[in-house]
Amino acid sequence: MLIKKPADIPYSEVTPRGLYLRRREFIQAAAAGAIGGAIGLSPLAIEGLHAQARTKLPNVRKSPLSTSETVNSYDDATGYNNFYEFGTDKADPKANAQRFVPKPWTIKVEGMVKSPATIDLDTLIKPFALEERIYRMRCVEGWSMVIPWVGFPLADLIKRLEPQPSAKFVEFTTLLDPSRMPGQRYPVLQWPYVEGLRLDEALHPLTLMVTGIYGETLPNQNGAPIRLVIPWKYGFKGIKSIVRMRFTDKQPRGSWEVSQAREYGFYANVNPTVDHPRWSQATERRLGEFRRRKTEMFNGYGEQVASLYTGLDLRKNY
Amino acid sequence: MTRFGVFKSAIFAAALVPAAALAYGFYTNDLTANPIDYITDTTGYTALSLLLLSLSITPLRRLTGRNELIRLRRMLGLLAFFYACLHVSTWLVLDWFFDFASMAADIVERPFITIGMLTFVLLIPLAATSTTGMIRRLGKRWQQLHRLVYLAGLTAVIHFWWVVKADFREPRLFALALSVLLGFRAWWMLRSRLPLRS
Numbered sequence: 001m002l003i004k005k006p007a008d009i010p011y012s013e014v015t016p017r018g019l020y021l022r023r024r025e026f027i028q029a030a031a032a033g034a035i036g037g038a039i040g041l042s043p044l045a046i047e048g049l050h051a052q053a054r055t056k057l058p059n060v061r062k063s064p065l066s067t068s069e070t071v072n073s074y075d076d077a078t079g080y081n082n083f084y085e086f087g088t089d090k091a092d093p094k095a096n097a098q099r100f101v102p103k104p105w106t107i108k109v110e111g112m113v114k115s116p117a118t119i120d121l122d123t124l125i126k127p128f129a130l131e132e133r134i135y136r137m138r139c140v141e142g143w144s145m146v147i148p149w150v151g152f153p154l155a156d157l158i159k160r161l162e163p164q165p166s167a168k169f170v171e172f173t174t175l176l177d178p179s180r181m182p183g184q185r186y187p188v189l190q191w192p193y194v195e196g197l198r199l200d201e202a203l204h205p206l207t208l209m210v211t212g213i214y215g216e217t218l219p220n221q222n223g224a225p226i227r228l229v230i231p232w233k234y235g236f237k238g239i240k241s242i243v244r245m246r247f248t249d250k251q252p253r254g255s256w257e258v259s260q261a262r263e264y265g266f267y268a269n270v271n272p273t274v275d276h277p278r279w280s281q282a283t284e285r286r287l288g289e290f291r292r293r294k295t296e297m298f299n300g301y302g303e304q305v306a307s308l309y310t311g312l313d314l315r316k317n318y
Numbered sequence: 319m320t321r322f323g324v325f326k327s328a329i330f331a332a333a334l335v336p337a338a339a340l341a342y343g344f345y346t347n348d349l350t351a352n353p354i355d356y357i358t359d360t361t362g363y364t365a366l367s368l369l370l371l372s373l374s375i376t377p378l379r380r381l382t383g384r385n386e387l388i389r390l391r392r393m394l395g396l397l398a399f400f401y402a403c404l405h406v407s408t409w410l411v412l413d414w415f416f417d418f419a420s421m422a423a424d425i426v427e428r429p430f431i432t433i434g435m436l437t438f439v440l441l442i443p444l445a446a447t448s449t450t451g452m453i454r455r456l457g458k459r460w461q462q463l464h465r466l467v468y469l470a471g472l473t474a475v476i477h478f479w480w481v482v483k484a485d486f487r488e489p490r491l492f493a494l495a496l497s498v499l500l501g502f503r504a505w506w507m508l509r510s511r512l513p514l515r516s
Binding site: 025072074075079080084088090091141143145186188189256259260275278279280285287288290291292307 | 350351352353354412413414416417420423424427428429430449480481484485487
């Protein structure tokens, strides 16, 4: 018998494995949906199953701020994650976030801002054109990737929110919901996860609010529906699944800082000359490469961001 | 083969599964996005598990009265050493590719590497004197020398503890297991020194 090789199926038409494995559930849900629809219930269960389906984002512009380095594979970026809300092993987030449904989603804007409000995510991001930013991502653990994020500058959002002149910092909070984020059932870190930036860091053109990756919607394990990416800082500053932004005049304390202040500071700028107390930060392993490479000051974004820190002792303010 | 012989072979085969899985994963390029870290973690975890298993033989033997269990002890100890060798080689070859200057700096400056290396060094004389000939030749001193394994167990658990960033559930479990295993010995030692009460 002649076995033909499958024709080139576009990736978008391949059923994602997680969805495939749950096909029975899907059929059940579809049946329930049909019945539910008939009697006037919303078929939310079906929508849930589609949460992890990959959707291409339309009208994404390229950005001159992208690096031309080789991009890591989609599997690297979406299968090797630190997202303790879904488990502490690198493979846990992908495994445990499949059923997470990042909608409906609102973001609470509060503190020293013109009009505090709870805003629906779609409304919040509607005014902004999406662009692709290919950034280096350096984890505090000593590995790095190159990832094509899709999003918009946080600065654009902040300008619309109009912080008061007294606001000096912005603090972000991740969703707290142990029923949907199983990692939160155990106090590995202080939940909900909190991170913060100085307002000038938040307004820097490199700082990105991210809603997509590889031209598609953001998978749950990467921080759906919206996360932060600050490419010159260690990865843990890029808080995921954001539900709150608070403008304040006091320096926020992030969850990692609370857990181990000697090891994780507020700034967390990538800096090869300031070691983590337990390991060196001088080198990193770019995933996919064999030999370690030298870590660059500010992760190679020094030209753009070094001026933010003039006069600041980076040894003390790590 | 005796029934116990079959049991022993089965344990031997089971202990080789992690190494075989790594080899297979390496071949099929399926060791996560960060294979070097994955190999380091897996070999270290297996080495520590086997070391604690080897430490559980004597208490198990005394509690169950099954003396044949002693025949597992050397095998488990050597398997632990085998994985410790893989663990250290991974660091030496895959992680640093013989960058001796950086490795030396790591051993001096990073406490978790210092203590990990100490653990490995402690295990070397134990593995080297594990042959029947050496046991006979060293006599009473063999037992004294091999008490080093208690220290190696302790330094290995500390090494694991110091590697972890925030989730201490596993290191805590290993620390608890080690405390129980060393606790038995401490208890027996104390009891043997106390005068018998009628």
